[in-house]
Amino acid sequence: xTRRGRRLGVALRLHAxxxxxxxxxxxxxVLQAAVAAALAFSLARYVIGHPYPFFAPVAAWxxxxxxxxxxxxxxxxxxxxxVLGVLTGELLHLxxxxxxWQIGVVLVVAALGARFxxxxxxxxxxxxxxxxxxxxxxxxxxxxxxxxAVDALVGALVALVLAVLLPRDVxxxxxxxxxxxxTESQVLLRMVADGLRSGDTARLRDARTxxxxxxxxxxxxxxxxxxxxxxxxxxxTLRRDLPVLAELERQAVLLRRMLNTVELLVRQGRGxxxxxGPQPVVAMLVAEAAGVxxxxxxxxxxxxxxxxxxxxxxNLAAECAPSAVMHSTWRSVALVSVMRSVTVDLLQLTGLSxxxxxxxxxxxxxxxxxxxxxxxxxxxSGIWAxxx
Numbered sequence: 001x002t003r004r005g006r007r008l009g010v011a012l013r014l015h016a017x018x019x020x021x022x023x024x025x026x027x028x029x030v031l032q033a034a035v036a037a038a039l040a041f042s043l044a045r046y047v048i049g050h051p052y053p054f055f056a057p058v059a060a061w062x063x064x065x066x067x068x069x070x071x072x073x074x075x076x077x078x079x080x081x082x083v084l085g086v087l088t089g090e091l092l093h094l095x096x097x098x099x100x101w102q103i104g105v106v107l108v109v110a111a112l113g114a115r116f117x118x119x120x121x122x123x124x125x126x127x128x129x130x131x132x133x134x135x136x137x138x139x140x141x142x143x144x145x146x147x148x149a150v151d152a153l154v155g156a157l158v159a160l161v162l163a164v165l166l167p168r169d170v171x172x173x174x175x176x177x178x179x180x181x182x183t184e185s186q187v188l189l190r191m192v193a194d195g196l197r198s199g200d201t202a203r204l205r206d207a208r209t210x211x212x213x214x215x216x217x218x219x220x221x222x223x224x225x226x227x228x229x230x231x232x233x234x235x236x237t238l239r240r241d242l243p244v245l246a247e248l249e250r251q252a253v254l255l256r257r258m259l260n261t262v263e264l265l266v267r268q269g270r271g272x273x274x275x276x277g278p279q280p281v282v283a284m285l286v287a288e289a290a291g292v293x294x295x296x297x298x299x300x301x302x303x304x305x306x307x308x309x310x311x312x313x314x315n316l317a318a319e320c321a322p323s324a325v326m327h328s329t330w331r332s333v334a335l336v337s338v339m340r341s342v343t344v345d346l347l348q349l350t351g352l353s354x355x356x357x358x359x360x361x362x363x364x365x366x367x368x369x370x371x372x373x374x375x376x377x378x379x380x381s382g383i384w385a386x387x388x
Contacts, residue, residue, distance in 0.1 A: 006202060007209045010191075014184065014213040021180055033064040036162050040155040048154070050147045054137070055086055055130070059155025062126070064163060072234055074122060074227075075163040079156020081126025084117065085110050086152045088127065089134025098135040106131045164235055170228040171241050174248045175300055177221030181255055182297035184214045188262060189290035196269055196286060196335075199278035204270045211266065215259055222252045243382055244303075250377040251300070251349055258345035265338045272331040282335045288316045289339070292346050305384060310350035317343045317360035348377075351384025 037057035044053030063078040088110040096102050110131035114124040134148065188210045195203035229245045232238040265286070272279060295309035320340045340361055347357035355378075 006206050010206045010209040011213060014187075014210060017184070018180070018213070018217055021176070029065070032162065033061050036060040036064050036158050037155070040151075040158040043158065044151045044154045048147075048150065050151055053147075053151040053154070055082070055133075055148050056151040056155040056158075058082075058133075059152045060159045061155075063156055063159030072160065072163050072230060075160050076156075077118065077120045077123045078126050079153070079160060080118070081114060081120075081123040082130045082152045082156055083149055084114060084123075085127035085130025085132075086134055086149045088113060089131035090148060092131070093135055103132055103135050106135050164231065170232050170238050171244045171248070171303075174221070174225040174228050174245060175303060177217065177224050178248050178251050178255070179297045179301040181214060181218045181221055181252075182293050182300060184210070184217060185255065185259070185262075186290045186293040186297065188214055189286055189293060192262065192266055192269065193283045193287040193290060196273065196279040197283035199273045201270050201273055204266055204273065207266050208263070211259060211263055215256075218252060218255055218259070222249070225249050225252060247381055247383045248300075250381065253377050254345055254348050258342060258349075261338060261341045261345065265335065265342065268331075268335060268338060272335055276331055279332055279335060282332060282339065285316065285319060285336070285339045288312065288319070289342055289346060292316060296346070296349055306350045310347070310352070313343060313346045313350055314360050317347065317357075318362060321362040351381035351386075353380035353385070354378040356380065 037060045040056040040060035041053055044050045044056035050056075059079060059082040062082065063075045089106055092102065092106045092109060096105065107128050110127045111124050114127035117123070130152065188207055191203060191207040191210055195201065195207060225245055225248050229242065229249070232241050232245060269279070269282075292309050292312045295312060296306055298304075299306035299309055317340075320336055320343050343361070344354065344357045347360055348354060352360075
């Protein structure tokens with residue numbers, strides 16, 4: 001298989017695994033948004049009495065979307081943009097009528113007005129789209145002008161209320177995403193271990209493709225954690241989950257740090273393999289790191305204390321001594337040095353502080369090495385610092 005074909009295969013397999021997770025996680029949010037659209041339509045038609053409440057279900061569906069990533073501020077922003085857009089479209093229709101050039105004018109006016117009111121891109125997008133829809137469908141929607149704005153407001157309010165009140169478990173989705181990042185990181189580390197063991201630089205190039213995909217999942221996972229935290233702060237019944245969400249955010253930051261270190265490992269590993277051939281000792285360390293990462297994924301998914309992961313990570317730390325490759329080239333020693341940083345990140349992911357994690361390393365290096373990675377959440381976990 002060609003180099004490009006191998007990278008494409010890695011990317012497609014990662015995309016398929018992530019796609020299955022996305023589709024499975026979107027079923028309930030899609031059903032909720034559909035119910036919200038039907039509810040908004042019913043309120044506008046049967047309670048308020050509008051015969052064609054087109055904008056009510058549209059606003060509800062667009063505001064809630066098809067994922068659980070429903071930050072109340074974002075939902076409110078979309079709803080306000082929808083109402084502003086409808087009002088702008090109605091006003092300009094009364095002043096200049098409807099037609100091709102009028103649609104261009106209404107988009108300019110709605111977008112500039114939205115930018116004046118709020119800096120959010122979603123707010124501006126909603127305002128422009130709804131203003132354009134009003135002019136484009138004016139002859140098809142025969143309800144009164146004020147009614148259309150009221151319909152949009154009804155849909156937006158239904159979406160906002162459901163976005164705050166519907167979630168009963170705001171931690172399950174963030175846990176699933178962080179666990180997914182750990183699972184895909186395990187795949188990544190196994191690829192790196194295979195490349196170092198066999199001296200296959202192509203396998204290490206494949207690992208870089210996997211790394212980019214894992215980072216994309218992590219970026220979205222941090223968005224999920226942030227939106228869940230916002231919902232928990234606004235809903236008094238969910239504030240008890242804030243410590244769990246804080247720990248998941250801590251783990252997301254640590255995972256970002258670990259992925260940066262693994263990128264360095266891959267880059268240096270390609271050079272070492274190209275110059276000195278297979279690196280079985282370092283490959284063994286990386287394979288063990290993959291096993292620890294898999295253990296962590298299970299702990300996060302089940303939200304159980306990572307006893308086994310911490311034990312294995314501590315054993316890995318003991319093996320990451322420069323003496324492990326003392327008879328090898330300086331390049332091999334450099335790879336072990338990088339693995340020391342990966343091990344510290346893994347120990348922190350089990351709940352230890354950075355100081356406690358570094359204490360597990362043999363032959364502690366000088367302070368310069370400590371400073372190289374001294375950013376991020378260096379304190380102990382608020383949940384997993386000590387075994388309960």
